Amino acid sequence: MKFSVLASGSTGNSIYVENGQHAFIVDAGLTGKKMEALLAQIDREAKQLSGILVTHEHSDHIKGVGVLARKHNIPVFANAKTWEAMNSSIGNIPLDQRFEWKTDEVKTFGGLDIQSFAVSHDAAEPMFYTFQEDGRKLVVMTDTGYVSDRMKGFISTADAYVFESNHDVSMLQMGPYPWKIKRRILSDVGHVSNEDAAVAMSEVVAEKETQIYLAHLSKDNNMKELARMSVSQTLESCGIRAGEFLHLHDTDAEKPTPLVLV
Template sequence: MVTAQSDRLRYSILASGSRGNSTYIETPAHRILIDAGLSGKQLELRMTKINRSLKDVEAIFVTHEHSDHISGVGVLARRYGMAVYANQGTWVAMQNKIGKIDPAQKHLLEPGKVKDFGDLQVESFAVSHDAAEPQFYQLHHDNQAFCILTDTGYVSDRIAGVIKNADGYVMECNHDPEMLLAGQRYSWPLKQRILGTEGHLSNEDGANALMSVIGNRTKTVYLGHRSHENNTKSLAHLTVASILTAQDFGVDHDFALKDTEQDEATSLLSL
């Protein structure tokens, strides 16, 4: 058990993008990671920059088996003895990718279920992505909610209902469709995959999803999982801000609209 200075939920988005993803969450009693898609060394460096240590992290919650979400899972589990939570489909799909883990560290959390740590509840929900059984998470502490939702082709009414009116969001704004289609590096099948219902949200898709979930409690929105090849930070931010403002959402008035980075952790902030 650990003690934090704040009694609120605190977080840092350690990395968000197509080359690696991980988010740190802490409450007064618990510290966890959502995904560990960077090397162990990189995650250690990011944690040091927010004055935190991986030695205090109890568990990793895995969203799906793609390498940009699990590349550090096995290393951290073995080095620090962290528990690892994932659903059955994800465990089967990633077991040969993360190396051997003590069976006592392996835990199941199926879609639609909640893991209750006392002062932290981790709620899972299924998404539409080209992985075995992808799911994302909403974190709850003392009537606060922080939702992470990337790597999905669309946001259904079911998902919107689950995550509506959270205090904070990390919402996918992966690509600009015109940049994606005009690019030379991606094959046509890969472009189709990204644009499909099991792919990724575009900037406009992310904005539309946000309009369906932002409520009067929402104070902070991060734009996440931005493609290095098919998007830019300024374009994603401008697109989302323009769409939300046109529909009378109080961008940077009722809530802050912020960006995430692939190569730099956000500050450790209270929700």
């Protein structure tokens, strides 16, 4: 199993996952043209995709879904409430490409088990995914206001994480956003901060080689260096030193991370 964070941030999000027999993207939050260009940077093509797994209906996660699906005849998977919420935004998808994926449901594709699980975000029924094959586990989880014990049960002891580290609380509080937006981001249905992300990480990682990709960084309320420093310091306060068995990686809103083996 291999993956790449194609893009992650306020302007668009997509993660590529393959297992040799099948290939998927989790969300397509950039234009179809941009999605094709990002895939090309890791030597992959949209026509190779077995499906698009949608997490929720916000535009930075679905902008390219309709175009890619129609152009390349790609199946699209989402739960019923997300389908209802995004129908008007993605345009017509042929019935034979529309598939329902219920929250907390496992689907298997050629030995790759994909489990959906609920998160806490201000969308119709947001959910993210774990990928497991041959004892290896990848977790994709962004866009949640907090990490509940139930979520921790789904995501614990993975070998790799794409994990939300959205904002620095001080930057957000002192920044130019209207108070209504700040309150929404800081709420239980908003986004987790660098520090809250690190605390959650400390409670789910196992003492083995673990790769964590800090994802969905706010363009206005975070910076890569700040996110890494804050997460590292908070992990250390929880008794985990980044770099020993746990390794932190940046993601980018404009370019993909290298395709790596889980």
